[in-house]
Structures are given as structure tokens and as C-alpha cells.
Amino acid sequence: MNTGNRKDIPTINEYESRLADLYEEYYDKVARYVYVHIGNKEEAEDIAGEVFLKALKSLESYREQGVPMQGWLFRIAHNLTVDYLRKMDKRSRVPIDSIVLPGNDNPADTAEKNIEFERVTEAMKQLTTEQTEVINLRFFGGLTSKEVGGILNKSDGAVREMQRAAIEKLRGIMGVERR
């Protein structure tokens, strides 16, 4: 009886090593992905750390899924972000568009940054949930369209189409506001 591992399936130790490597490349990206959703940098850093811990503890379930590990990390990030927002909704959550960005610059620069932040945030709010996710995973997660498709259960062609439509929408809103 053959009880050994099949050669093409990595062992759990290999998955653990890969996760440790991905940490170096993806921690910042995961933190930015979370930040776009929750608007709090410190919380985003904490949640990014949790994503990797949760991934480590769930590697057995990952082995059965057969999707790229970085895509799986963003699935976990999405779930933890949703949990966080649910918890915050039960308390009094500070809406993302009321956040004042801290700045070391002079007050005029800070005010300008806040205006720009509000402008982009308002435009992002006009996107559909799926479009927001595509933009977030592509612009901040650095995933390819194929990897995004794997997360959203869409073809990469459908992701490319959603991406173009989303950016055109953003352009339309931000461009109009700028005039």
C-alpha cells in the first residue's frame, strides 16, 4: 500500500515555508487592501498580521482548495475585514470619509490631501461591490486578473471588463468633480 505523499502535492511543511516567504512580499499589500476598506492604518496593520496567522492555522483546508496562496490570503483578509466592520457597526464606527489624514505638512497641504481623499473615497463609493473588490485587489493587492478571477469566481476576461468599467466610472466621477 502506498501511504506516501504524491510528488506533485506539496507537504504541509512546504506550504508553511511558502507562507513565510509570502509574508515578506504580501504583508504590506494585505495591510493596504484592508486599509482601503476600514480607513484605519493601525487596525489594518493588526488585521494583516491576523491574516497570516489565520492562514497558518488553516493550511490543511487550503491544501484542499488548489488556488494560488496569495489569492487565498486575500480571501481571508476579506473575511476578517467584513468581521471587523460588522463589529464596528455594533459600536459607533467612524465613517471613512470623515477621517482627517494626519500630516506633517502645513495646514494648507493637509487640507488639500483631505479634499483629495474625500474626492477619491466618494468616487469609490459609487462602484458596485464587485467593482470595488476588483480595484482593491488589482491596485492594492497587486494580484493579476486571473488571480482576482479565482477569488471572485469569475473568468479573467470578466475581471478585465469589470476593471475597465470601474476605472472609467472613477474617471468620470473624479474628472467631473475636479472641473
Place this chain on the structure above:
Amino acid sequence: MTEDFDRILDECIDRINRGDNAADCLSDYPAYSEKLRPLLQSMHDVQKTYAFAPSADAKRAARQKLHATLGKQRRMTPVLSLFRAIPRSAVWATTAVLVLAIVGALVIEPVLNPPTLVPSPDGNFAFLISDEPNDIGDFESLNVTISRVVLQAAASLKRLEFTPETRTVDLTQLQGEQAQEIWRGDVPAGQYSQIYIYVSEVVGKLESTGQSVDVKLPGGKLHLSMPFEVTTDIITNFTFDITVVATGNNGKYVLKPQIGESGARQEQKSLE
């Protein structure tokens, strides 16, 4: 037509994510540049608005937590299964504490703070850099400064690192069979599976113009996944081959590890 445009926009976004600038992509697709430009500008605006670099402290703390959990998880599985098979008692609990203390000292500590190896002229391990000639002919000089080299053991998370004695190498001088030793010292015997080279600076000068050119290294490190063995009585010479390739017709270059030309060669220690 729309499908073509979607693909081109997608490619430009991929390239920007990898560190290229938007202008390069626009110049590669002049027929679409008018339509592409505002969309890439919007991408830039959105990224800039939400840009933030997580603090080094937060990142370090999260890394330590991850590695500590990883070390614990790897050792707890066999330990727990052993303890499930026998009656629980104070004696076994004490033994568990001792086992964990040993694991902490031998396994977790080296992961969090990899020991730095010291160089020695009589060491059993020599580390060399070479260059497979792809586009190196375009360069008058290509100086790569290496800040540290990390070796990862195959069967555990144990990592070792050393600081090269020769930190800057000119790849134009290391083409083909040429190689330069940058460190020699004693490395603990065992099986190793990964090598990382952390690069602090790359300075390239073109042969044709004598001008500096942008040479990218995504992530600031080169990584090879390649099993090799180090023993105490034989010298292991590990050659890490680095190659430079042009990224297209945009005059940019990228450094890559060349696994086919890299590897360990062993030689007997000379008898004195």
C-alpha cells in the same frame, strides 16, 4: 476592439504594479494612449490617495508572531499526539514543559534571530557569484551590492545568515565560467533548500552611452530554491548565478537568479 483594450489596460496595470511607469506602457501602445492615459491617471490618483506603508514595528511584530506560531505548530503536532496516547500526569506535564523549552531554544530562536556566521579562510563553505551572459553585453559595468545572504535548512525553519566579505560585485567581470568568491566560512553540516541574497544597491552603466540605467530587482532580493548538502569534511562551493535581462524595448533591465547555472560543487579539503 473593447476586448483588446481591456487586455492592454490590464497589461499596463500589471506593469505598473511591477514597478514600471505608465509612460513606458503608453509609448508601447501609441494607438491606445489617448484612451489609456486618463484611466492610468485615475489608477495613480486612487493608489496615491490610499497609499501607506505599514510601520516597520508592526511588520516586525507580526513576523515574530507568525514565526513563533509556526515553530510551535510544527513541534506541537507530534508532541501532542504522543501525549494523547499516554495517561496525563504531573510527570508528563513537566516533561512537556521541558520539551517546549528545548524546542523554543533550538527551533524558534534561530527562526526569529538567525545566527550570523563568521567568515573563516579554512571554512567548509564558500559562496560565489557568477553571471550567465544574457544582456550583460549591454553594460560597461553592473555593480550589485549584497547586504546579506540567508541559507534555509531543508527539514526545519532554521535559517543562517552571513554578511559577504566582498559586498559589491561587478557582474560584467563574472560572465560565463567566471565567478567571484564573496564569503568563506564554517556552515553547520546538513541539508539546505533555499538561498536568499538581499541586495541593497544596483548600479548599471550602459556600454553604448556610458549613462546610468535603471536595473530593477523586485523585492530587493534574489531567491533560489535548490537543495544542497554541507558536510564538515568537504568544502562546498555554492555558486549563485545572477543574470540581467532587458524587459522589452523600453531600455529597462531586471536582475534574476539563474537556477540552471547555479549550484553546489564539492571539493576535498587540502591536507596540511
